[in-house]
Amino acid sequence: MAATTFQTKIQVCNLALNLIGANEIESFSDNSREAKLLNANYELWVHQCFSKFQWRFAVTAAQCTKQATCPIPQWKYAYLLPGDLIAIDSVYLNRVNPVYDTSTNPPTIIRYDNAMAGDRLNWKDYALYSGSLLCTNVPDGVWVQYRKRVAEPTWTASFINYVAYYIAIQLCPMIGRQFELQKQLIGFTYGAGADSVYTVACNDDVQQYTPQLLDTNLLQSLREMY
Numbered sequence: 001m002a003a004t005t006f007q008t009k010i011q012v013c014n015l016a017l018n019l020i021g022a023n024e025i026e027s028f029s030d031n032s033r034e035a036k037l038l039n040a041n042y043e044l045w046v047h048q049c050f051s052k053f054q055w056r057f058a059v060t061a062a063q064c065t066k067q068a069t070c071p072i073p074q075w076k077y078a079y080l081l082p083g084d085l086i087a088i089d090s091v092y093l094n095r096v097n098p099v100y101d102t103s104t105n106p107p108t109i110i111r112y113d114n115a116m117a118g119d120r121l122n123w124k125d126y127a128l129y130s131g132s133l134l135c136t137n138v139p140d141g142v143w144v145q146y147r148k149r150v151a152e153p154t155w156t157a158s159f160i161n162y163v164a165y166y167i168a169i170q171l172c173p174m175i176g177r178q179f180e181l182q183k184q185l186i187g188f189t190y191g192a193g194a195d196s197v198y199t200v201a202c203n204d205d206v207q208q209y210t211p212q213l214l215d216t217n218l219l220q221s222l223r224e225m226y
Contacts (some may be wrong), residue, residue: 007153013038016167022175037174049163050086050147055205061145075135084148091121094141116143162201165189
């Protein structure tokens, strides 16, 4: 089932409801079982969808703020993670770049700008604490490349479709106890082959961006998973 770009959460929800033959809603405050279930679970289910894959349209980077103390004894430093973070994709070392006043002779440093160094920190060299802190022995700062919750109008069409199928799968046992339909939707979503809903969404997302460099660290990480 093809999907076009939607502007609201309700449109995404109604696409999911259509997949299971349930009544559409006009808002999360409707006095219906469908609206109550979606109001209680929509953000959780969307969060889970963003966590499934490194969706590039939802990836951004930010410098983490160094904290005064570290709560884990085996690590020396703690950095506050971005508040909108859903999942970390990579951690990079900080680079301090001096900015010079070229009107003086010799030029003098007027400030320091921070940027990612391009050196990726191995996953063994940091730990997460309470979902909000990154603990490490790196003293000079870190950046995180991460996925965040982005608004529905920025979603790709195939990702909208995936989210709708995912929500429909969750709703099947809740509305009408549709276990057989749930199995069918799981097959459509995650089944083998290039036409499954999830595979199409992943492929569409990857094809929109061409990396400039081969990420050998990522390849090594993938090999270690098997």
